[in-house]
Amino acid sequence: MHLTLIGIGTGNPEHLTLQAIRAMNAQDLILIPRKGAGKADLAELRQAICDEVLSNPEAQVVEFDLPVRDATISNYRQRVDQWHDQIALAWQGAMTGQKADNVALLVWGDPSLYDSTLRIASRLDPLPQVEVIPGITSLQALTAAHAIPVNEIGAPFTVTTGRQLRDNGWPDGIDTIAVMLDGECAFQTLPPEGIHIWWGGYVGMKEQIICEGPLVEVGAQIIQMRAEARENHGWIMDIYLLRKNS
Template sequence: MITDLWLIGIGTGNPGHITQQGLQALRDASLILLPLKGADKAALADLRRTIIAASGTTARIACFDYPERDPASPYLQRVSDWHDEIALRWAAAAQDNSGPVALLVWGDPSLYDSTLRIAARLDPKPALRVVPGITAIQALTAAHAIPLNTVNGTVTITTGRRLRDQGWPEGAETLVVMLDAECSFRHLPPKDLLIWWGAYLGSPDEILLSGPVAGIGDTIAETRERARSRHGWIMDSYLLRRDDPLRHGT
């Protein structure tokens, strides 16, 4: 049973991205849920195991198979049904547990992540605790050594789906794009558009590319596909900005 659920942000693949607070939470947990996403994504489970081992916890680990989404359903229904099934598998994996349950979350549990929405489906609802880690956005800007914003500028965070469907958001200055499996920046007019792209951020497999979209966009798409085929999975994000030197700064 899950009476207390602790969601622990673990960054983007580097064991150093988890905070001391997160490590202590792992040590204090009685059970750690570990999702398995198939043989082609075994590296994801291995990274979680590495972080768990480094914490020195004595908590029991309960593995569960991650469900797949039904491609035949409409998008929103597909996601809702998928979340329902994940919640059921959490509950089943923790049915004999009586203490705090921990779950390691890539990036940050509050940023384009559905873990909190899945937790809301549990019945009875557990007491929630969120321990933040390094976000994908922090890892991206740090890797490229660039500021997130222009001088006094706004930052818009969006998804590849919205970029494809709606184009460049009105009034946006800096655009951070996440959850994009199709390199949707290629749907934008490339003139004066700069990109900073990164995959496997913070890990030994980190890949960084940057420059004008017109010159490097196809290279990013090709590099992404090769990396995804080689590893069986990929986690990437990118930042877009118009090339206006008067507005570059911190």
């Protein structure tokens, strides 16, 4: 089997590259995960992308239920590993009985950046031939929304997660950090003075909301905006950039 992982950006069909569109139309089967009623919009967005760009009548689109991570497992790595094992089995279950040599999954953002699709693919048996089509990342969409560069001149930056920021604090020797996968607004754990934040939810989508300013001034506003957006939509994808004032 040939498995193609197609980066689709942040849910805006205009983020698709020509390469991604061609790859989608070359498939026998496209798998779309369902993450539960509260996140039905995510499956619907993938389906809408398929409806807009698929011109191959032979390409099948099949939805499947995504397993839920077991919150009772205290060790984070074990919890994620078990979840990935279950997702791989769900993929294989969705492919069972399908006459498909070429199968694709549509990946939010890009398969290379804080996404586990490649790791899950390595659990399939037999192992498929894997091809990756890169996509626009949420980091690119965030900096575009705020019209800013991600780094200072000649300076490095770090991309990290909310859990890492909460548990380990600000990385040493870095003035700029991009924070992903943060469900608890981990910037609250930092002393806010001297830090500027550029935040965005649903970046690149029609629902996009953004906010920026000194963290000490806009931190509480961002927390409220995020909570209200999640309540309205049932889910939220957000990302932010933090920079220490020089």
